[in-house]
Amino acid sequence: MDYVLSGSDYYFFTPYVYPSTWPEDDIFRQTISLLIVTNLGAFVLYFFCATLSYYFIYDHSLMKHPQFLENQVYREIKFTIQSMPWISIPTVALFLLEVRGYSKLYEEIEFPHGWLQLIVSIISFLFFTDMLIYWIHRGLHHKLVYKRIHKPHHMWKITTPFASHAFHPLDGFLQSLPYHIYPFVFPLHKLVYLGLYIFVNVWTISIHDGDFRVPRIFRPFINGSAHHTDHHLFFDYNYGQYFTLWDRIGGSFKNPSSFEGKGPHSYVKNMTEQKCSSPSENGYKKEKLGNGELTKIE
Template sequence: MDIVLDLFDEYLLDAAWARIVPLDAFGGVPALSKAAANASSFVPYVAPSSTWNQFVSYLPHPPLPHLNATVPAAHAISAWPRDYIPRQLLSLSAITLAGIYVLYFSFAWLSYTFIFNHEMMKHPRFLKNQVKLEIQSSLRAFPGITLLTLPWFEAEVRGHSKLYSDVSEYGIAYLIFSVPFFLLFTDYAIYWVHRLLHHPLVYKHIHKPHHKWLVPTPFASHAFHFVDGYLQSVPYHLFIFLFPLQRWLYLGLFVFVNCWSILVRPPLSLLPYFGCDT
């Protein structure tokens, strides 16, 4: 997620945050006013007059002297720099929600259209308006899953994981080995998470909603209680805090397993022997 956040910051979020929390909204702060007065190239300071800027001026912010407050385009710089935790958390939330919506609807629609056996919708256990219900259940789960996942993403962005960039650091052999290692580790861990979810004290309250879909469509891939969805995702996040993994490879694997969980929803017309984690 650190790669994704960097890309979004570079091409979208730096400009967005400069408008949402502009540096010049804090012009009344002594450190910024003094910097403006001492800078010969600085545009003369004008107190923020907009209602939004006045509201923003009350928001918390990192020490302003650490920011470049003396450049002419102070209004084009955010008072919340890239490494400011509240900004990172909000950015990660927006990126994660947008990403999961795109992946879910894109791959669920593709699987539903080209792979799913539509004859199964005539099954007596196929619920009335089931596709709609599956989508509604998924949409309810996404915000909760995102909130619970944020600490993992934030720890990754702050550099606490074992992700690495230079392939030569561990070599090509480990790079290749890490692919099946990641898949085997996460699959085995999810098996035990799944066993836990079937414990009598847990099943009724958390996992049972996912078994509502006796004849699931691809849209049921994320139609579960948000705690259920989060727990089954933990192994994917945990891996990079236990074992080294190349950054771009991890991003690719992370997207792959999310898409795969959608594509393997049974019953299938083209891949009739594939199973799924129900």
């Protein structure tokens, strides 16, 4: 993040905003600048990528699904706008530690071993963060914290790309925490870290975009939109972020109903109104969809 901060200082903050007597490495100035840059960057990334996904990838027929809420897109965006500034506060505290040199982020790359380390660090970042997010996400489903923290995100049963960042602030920060922990534990190149930060935000949008197309060879391993849609519908499955590994280890893996011809697209296509209810389970009712699957409703 110090690359972004340095560029912002050079091109904007130093010549146009702050007095020349205020040093660029002053901790209070860095905090203010990081708050501005983090919020601006997050909103630009969210609106740019989610809008592109919504208009060019998202299947708008899903909006006919009976569990798609009235004015849902507006509500997803509103919830995100209200939450992001709060999420940014603890996030900036971690960025500040990185900028001030307390992490293991580095700049130089030595050939050839440095490039090998770069590749290994990317792979380890994905698996490390996927593992921690799995357990954090699963913990957020515990009855003691779910209703207060994670429930708002499960308001959206049939998601759009704009639901990707529509979290309670504490929920959003906790699920992003593994990305910030990694560079304090393992060496990571600064540009790679910045690129991965962008990637994880784009990936988060992609698993909410309703596009279930995945090459068949990757279906057993990649936790895509089809898996995450079933998580929103059926609640107790597919907590992972990128991979299905920890869901398989933790016994929470569910083969996506869409891969079996029973997903939301099939329901909308068939457009049946037949529904039935079963007794409540763990505080949640179950509603039968037209495809015969059960989805938990509150």
